[in-house]
Amino acid sequence: MKVDLTVNGKDVTADVEDRMLLVHFLRDVANLTATNVGCDTTSCGACTVLLDGESVKSCTVLAAQASGHEVTTLEGLASDGEMHPVQRAFHQEHGLQCGFCTPGMVMAIVSMLKENPHPTEEQVRQGLEGNLCRCTGYHNIVRAALAAADEEKVTA
């Protein structure tokens, strides 16, 4: 079937199988490989992207369901060569070890801060319940989320 998505602001049209998952569309059709396939069972959050501005697990959405909608991946966050505040915070706070969960973590935090711009540490931890870091580097990831919230507050 023909699907037509807006991915990171660009129109991506393709003829794909009805059963194609959004994560495979992003990686194999749109050639955007920041979004990782981790558990492939809606558990780990490595494949988190924004669908119409809200975090979703792209292993559990059909490309067909996303047709006509806007998808943002990690590649779409930076603008004019400037990193997004959440990306900058991950860099500053060393919010990663192996880096596999990082794209999903960043996208989940972008969505979280949109809904709750000034979360407490407890709210950040709750808000990341759907994202697993198997290096168990959670402390710095939480610090990065809080730092990004502070930065957004300053620049707001």
Next chain:
Amino acid sequence: MIPVAFTYKRAGSVSEALELAAEHGDDAKFLAGGHSLLPLMKLRLAAPEVIIDLTGLRDLSYVTDQGSHIAIGALTRHHDVEHSDVLRREVPLLAHAASQVGDPQIRHRGTIGGSIAHADPASDLPATLLTLDATLVAQGSDGSREIPVGEFFQSLFETALEPDEMLTEIRVPKPAAAGAWSFQKFTQRAIDWAIVGCAVQDGRIGLVNMGGTPLRATAAEAALSDGAAPADAAAHAAEGTSAADDIRATRAYREHLARVLVSRALTEARSRV
């Protein structure tokens, strides 16, 4: 993991969805948020030939105060149930239970109607709606009918819905003592299904994952209405249940959890009066 090949159809209206369902019969499944059905399809435990996507039916996403009850559109997402001011005020148990489903990403997609129609006894919302004595509205080609939630869940993943019917609305009567609620859930990790869970409101007790369907703890409810203290009533919580023995817990352990969680829930609900 890739599902078995199927044909994707997107419904633009309830009547179009019902026409597609009538046309394809048992070969078709409705897809709401997809967060129960798609994982089953990826594991190839389900292999419908036709998927009827309902996500475009935005007019079935609403929460409205109807005086004696709250009406919730079947395609209202868990995220919107969780954050509904009307539900937080009138039925805080349901808003809270929705906040305990999965994780934020799942709550951005999953819907209350999808969860109910899927009828997984380990889900949070079926037992919660049983506790709230909700009424479900099903639409078929011949019009709509009301189904009391107590008659809706028939067995594991089986409901009173006919193949050509669609769940369109959930009606939740306003509780007598809306503030005196509790929801308890015992999981291995935050995002997991409940090993056992329970909901309490107005002397009714609903159990998650204690049988093939969500259940009411009727023996504990009877003890409670006879004036038993929370811990004494909760001692009856596992009576009449048929919990599974599986990799996560033995039946005996689930029965123990039911008694402990119901005791906590009754105590918490009472403390909130």
